[in-house]
Amino acid sequence: MTKGASPEQSMTYDRSGTGRGTREIARRAFRTMLEARILEEKLAALYRSGKIVGGVFLGRGQEALSVALGVHLRRGDIYAPLIRDQAGRLAFGDTILDTLRTYLGSSLGPMRGRDGNIHRGRPSEGYHAMISHLGAMVSTVCGSLIAKRFRGETGIVGATCIGEGGTSTGSFHEGMNMAAVEKLPIVVVVANNQFSYSTPNDRQFACSDMLIRAQGYGITGRRAIGNDLIDCLEVIGAAVAAARSGGGPQLVVADLLRLVGHGEHDDASYIPASMKESPLGRDCLTLAKEALLKREWISDAEISEWQATVEKEVEETATKVLREPAPDPAEEEWTAFSVVGKNLSGEDEQ
Numbered sequence: 531m532t533k534g535a536s537p538e539q540s541m542t543y544d545r546s547g548t549g550r551g552t553r554e555i556a557r558r559a560f561r562t563m564l565e566a567r568i569l570e571e572k573l574a575a576l577y578r579s580g581k582i583v584g585g586v587f588l589g590r591g592q593e594a595l596s597v598a599l600g601v602h603l604r605r606g607d608i609y610a611p612l613i614r615d616q617a618g619r620l621a622f623g624d625t626i627l628d629t630l631r632t633y634l635g636s637s638l639g640p641m642r643g644r645d646g647n648i649h650r651g652r653p654s655e656g657y658h659a660m661i662s663h664l665g666a667m668v669s670t671v672c673g674s675l676i677a678k679r680f681r682g683e684t685g686i687v688g689a690t691c692i693g694e695g696g697t698s699t700g701s702f703h704e705g706m707n708m709a710a711v712e713k714l715p716i717v718v719v720v721a722n723n724q725f726s727y728s729t730p731n732d733r734q735f736a737c738s739d740m741l742i743r744a745q746g747y748g749i750t751g752r753r754a755i756g757n758d759l760i761d762c763l764e765v766i767g768a769a770v771a772a773a774r775s776g777g778g779p780q781l782v783v784a785d786l787l788r789l790v791g792h793g794e795h796d797d798a799s800y801i802p803a804s805m806k807e808s809p810l811g812r813d814c815l816t817l818a819k820e821a822l823l824k825r826e827w828i829s830d831a832e833i834s835e836w837q838a839t840v841e842k843e844v845e846e847t848a849t850k851v852l853r854e855p856a857p858d859p860a861e862e863e864w865t866a867f868s869v870v871g872k873n874l875s876g877e878d879e880q
């Protein structure tokens with residue numbers, strides 16, 4: 531996992547387009563969104579053809595918000611993505627190869643084909659493997675940040691994303707409170723897609739606006755427009771910069787809509803057409819494309835070329851991974867965690 535998290539990502543983003551690296555960040559973010567969208571379309575096709583065992587949960591419609599977090603993190607930071615964060619994962623340095631290997635259960639993948647699709651990570655590289663229990667990742671990020679504090683490491687940020695439904699758990703509250711008390715450099719992004727599976731917001735929480743929760747915790751709250759890449763980059767970029775420079779925990783709340791079912795097994799018929807047709811339902815990838823073309827940060831020809839390149843990579847990688855071996859139960863050590871001195875891939879820990 532090397533291509534993503536790099537020192538250049540410390541460049542600042544600003545809406546006026548004058549910030550150092552602003553254009554490059556937006557271009558990289560858009561390309562990564564495109565990658566995530568194409569890769570997820572392939573995952574859905576593989577699921578429908580019975581090649582993927584277990585659930586497939588996609589982030590269609592949430593790529594702008596997700597990528598804006600991943601793209602602002604650097605090597606040495608901590609990132610704990612959730613089920614709709616394929617775009618953020620790729621921006622942080624995850625690869626199409628590792629993704630397909632995990633979904634297709636290849637023994638050569640980071641989880642050695644032993645764990646479910648979205649539970650992949652590389653903990654020794656700050657990339658936490660997701661725990662399904664919603665809210666738990668806030669605490670794992672806090673734990674990593676406290677460990678880094680004990681080691682005297684500074685200038686680091688930890689980040690995680692969660693759906694609005696997940697914020698109703700006790701774990702979320704405990705994690706946020708700990709982060710606030712310890713003034714940890716954490717950024718928590720809440721993707722408010724209006725539904726927790728099929729449960730609408732008015733059955734999930736009674737406060738008028740989720741952002742006021744930041745005040746309750748005693749931390750900074752920021753609002754982003756969830757399907758607007760430029761806005762997400764600016765707001766999350768500012769949140770990451772503030773956390774990195776000692777501003778303490780940052781809560782970013784963004785409204786959006788997922789443009790797919792909860793998982794590929796769900797047709798999302800409970801989402802009203804009026805909501806899908808509202809500004810909330812506009813596809814962030816289309817909006818990002820329009821925004822970048824308008825600024826002349828990208829051309830139609832470049833978009834077509836990127837699209838073709840990514841489609842080819844995804845197809846070729848899937849074909850290769852489909853031929854790879856599944857894990858052999860007789861050969862497995864069956865340790866729940868990494869062996870001392872080895873990472874989860876069985877490589878020597880550095």
Ligand SMILES: Cc1ncc(C[n+]2csc(CCOP(=O)(O)OP(=O)(O)O)c2C)c(N)n1
Nearest residue numbers: 662663664693694695696699723725726727
């Ligand atoms: C503590 C806990 N309760 C229930 C679940 C089952 N579950 C998985 S995803 C999900 C819905 C989550 O909704 P939300 O947090 O709004 O995220 P979204 O799916 O909308 O992105 C539920 C109930 C779980 N994983 N963890």
Ligand SMILES: [Mg+2]
Nearest residue numbers: 693694725726
């Ligand atoms: Mg939700």
